[in-house]
Amino acid sequence: MFKIVSKRPLNEAKTVVEFVIEAPLVARKARPGQFIIFRLDEYGERVPVTIAAADTEKGTVTIMVQPVGQTTRMLNLLEAGDSIADFVGPLGRPTNMEGLKRVCVVGGGVGNAIAYPVAKGMHDLGIEVDMVAGFRSKDIVILEDEMRAGVTNLYITTDDGSYGEAGFNVTKMKELLDAGNVYDEVMAVGPTRMMQRVCDATKEYGIKTIVSMNPIMLDGTGMCGACRLTVGGETKFACVDGPEFDGHLVDWDGILKRSVYYAEEEKAAMDHICRITGGVREHG
Secondary structure (H helix, E strand, C coil), X not given: CEEEEXXXXXXXXXXXXXXXXXXXXXHXXXXXXXXXXXXXXXXXXXXXEEEEEEECCCCEEEXXXXXXXXXXXXXXXXXXXXXXXXXXXXXXXXXXXXXXXXXXXXXXXXXHHHXXXXXXXXXXXXXXXXXXXXXXXXXXXXXXXXXXXXXXXXXXXXXXXXXXXXXXXXXXXXXXXXXXXXXXXXXXXXXXXXXXXHHHHHHHHCCCEEEECCCCCCXXXXXXXXCEEEECCEEEEHHHHCCEEECCCECHHHHHHXXXXXXXXXXXXXXXXXXXXXXXXXXX
């Protein structure tokens, strides 16, 4: 069992929640860009979540979760002192930072929880990092203080203009490129459509663009094939070949189709009526 050391919402809307988990073996090996897979109990589904931070001295791993599906909502019902059954990792390949001098990191919504630790890891190595963090509105902004302290320049955008600069993160990224900023690489983390738009934009500038892909996963070892995607015409597995790939080579149409494969099953799980109580299960 893996104990929850602490829990806190990261914004006023409570759309993203941070959990610090006691997992010393995972903490010892974790690197920016890698992820874990957790299960609440022996009957639970496997859920992949990017590692936000690791403290080797305390033996803890920090993850940030958006309570939207059945399992993440059930996780959100737990509190500090409770435990979960499985917390496996670190999985995936760490972010490749070799040879980089200046990078633009573009995060969208909860994707900023994934983008931030990578951006900070780069900045800690002396890489100049411009981060564009996009949100729908002010009430769901997360990690602003952490991002300001962990990158070179931070630009916050909101779709409705309620905070930071009005507009979309992709538009702001293009403004930076048009202003003459030169980047060795752009990294995009967020909704699939957003990452695709970033790649479409950077292709015009000839800038290598890395995206973090977190599709449906099961075993995390590459044996089940659930997380397969097509990159450069070849089949890849996000859990062992990724989760980061060259966004200009990703088959985005295939990714978008896969993202809705289990929409009906997910809805059925959320609407499940418990045979013991006769009621719809509350998820918080």
